[in-house]
Amino acid sequence: MDEQINYNLTNIDAWKRIFFMLIFAAIGGLVRMLLWAVILLQVASTLLTGKANKNILNLGRSLSVYTYHILLFMTFNTEALPFPFSDWNQTAELKMPEK
Template sequence: MDEQINSNLKQLSTWKRIFFMLIFAVIGELIRLLVWTVVILQVASSLLTGKPNPNVLSFGRSLSLYSYHILLFLTFSTEIVPFPFSDWNSTTALQLADTEATKD
């Protein structure tokens, strides 16, 4: 049992993942601030024009997918490291793959 624990503690891939998880935990908190900015902009747009701003709407959707990707990575649900350590399109593909999997 102790040998297994020692082996696990010596795995470079585990420590590398922990390092990335710490980075993405910080990025996730910054995204929360951006989400509140999107919320405030959309409320202001709705009050002033009667409809949401399409540019902010698109950015909010993209930000939500990115946040989802980060949460999947932090919870060990995916091994794909989120942007900027992987392609931005991997987040979109990840969302599409999850949606298709839930249809079965």
């Protein structure tokens, strides 16, 4: 049992994943702040024009999907690294792993 714990603690792949998780935790925080700006812009656009702005809708959807990709990675539901380590559109193709 101690050997297994020692192996797990010295496994370089686990430490690399932890490192990337910390990076994406910070990126996720920035993206969430940007999403709030998008929300406020969309509210203002709706109040001024009476309808949602299509460009802001697309940006909001794209940032939401990106946040989803980050959360999937951080909860170990995918091994695919989010953008900028993969394509921006890769999240739409993600599938839940088979158990």
